[in-house]
Amino acid sequence: MWNIAQRNLKIYFRDRSxxxxxxLAVFIIIGLYVLFLGDNLANSLKDAGEYAxxxxxxxxxxxxxxVTSITTTMGAFGIMVEDRAKKMLKDFAASPIKRSSLAGGYILSSVFIGIIISxxxxxxxETYVVVDGGQLLTLLKLLQVLGIIVLSVISGTALVFFxxxxxRSQNAFATASTVIGTLIGFITGIYIPIGSLPDAVQFVIKVFPVSHAAVLFRQVFMEQSMAxxxxxxxxxxSKSFQETMGVTYSFGDFTVSPLMSILVLLATTVIFYLLAILNLSRKNK
Known part of the structure; x- marks a missing residue:
């Protein structure tokens, strides 16, 4: 398993493109906020004064x-799709390598790549935030963020693996990656505050697993500035602001706690890994 993971890591990081x-998604979104969205959002929060x-x-x-937890793991799993297209998976299957070790190698390398790139x-x-006059995270908050990164990447890996x-073809995967990379920001609620969207769209965002990673990140990053x-x-x-900006999710009078968001990500991990294994087993019969 580790040998397969090492091989995939070398292939991925050797390809600078x-x-x-x-x-690229990070650069594009930062560019959008610097040029357009950032000032509009800040102006809509004029009541917050200097803290806007x-x-x-x-x-x-x-x-x-x-978003990065999904886009990076998709890039990492591109190696698996390429190997399948080149019939290399059949070569691996004919070797002494167990199927479970082979799949585990792809999963492990994708998790490592996702964490590193994140x-x-x-x-x-954070460099952009500091240059723009913000403050660095405290050590405690940095550790919390790293923990959420690991959880979100593992959950994202399960979803993408499925x-x-x-x-089976690189072209189909590349097309899907482009579509998902474009839509992921919208269905995670990072371009427009969720409170500005119709109720039906809000519901879709709230039940989308990746958006719960965004909620956890927001609660850590925005805690001090909101205080x-x-x-x-x-x-x-404060409660209205948090619901509007997606810092907390509510369904009627019920508010989703941080623990519940963590459980959503853990459940997503288990469910989609099992679905992926079942799908692979069905195709190998």
Whole structure:
């Protein structure tokens, strides 16, 4: 398993274009916020005064990291699709390597790649925040963010692994990757505050597993800036802001807790790994 994972890691990081395109979504979204969306969001939060910019920046950071957990693992699983297209999976199957070790190698390498690229994205984004006048994360918050990165990448890997089991050609996978990479930001709620969207769209975002990673990231990144901005405001104002910006999710009077968001990601991991294994087993019969 580890040998397969090492091989995939070497292939991935040797291809500089693959690494670049894994980070391309980060660059594009940062560009959109710097040029267009950032100022519009900050202007819509004029009541927050000097804290409007930190609130927006931290909101952006959280959404970017959630999206990165999907886009990077898709790039990593491209190696598996390429191997299948080149019939290399059949060669592996004819070797002493167990099928479980082979699948485990692809999963392990994708998790490592997702975590590494997400950490690189975190460094780039935090650099942008500091240059824009923000503050670095404290050590405790950094550890929390790293923990959420690991959880979101593992969950994203399971989701992408299941999708990859349906692809046998590189062209089909590349097309799907482009479509998913384009849509993921919308269905995770990182371009427009969720409170500005119709109820039906809000529901789709709230039940989409990756969006729960975004919620967890927002709660860590925005905690201090929200405390500063709403220090003298009624609790209802802060609650309304959190629901509008997707810092918390509510279904009627029920509010989703951080623990429940973690459980959603864990359940997603288990369910989609099992579905992927079942699909692979069915195809191998």
């Amino acid at each position: 693959a690494v670049f395109f894994s980070l 910019k930190p609130l927006v920046n931290n909101w952006i950071v959280a959404g970017l990291l959630a 950490i690189v994205a975190l460094i780039l984004i 999708l990859v089991t349906f692809f 500063d901005a709403f220090a003298n405001a009624p609790a209802e104002v």
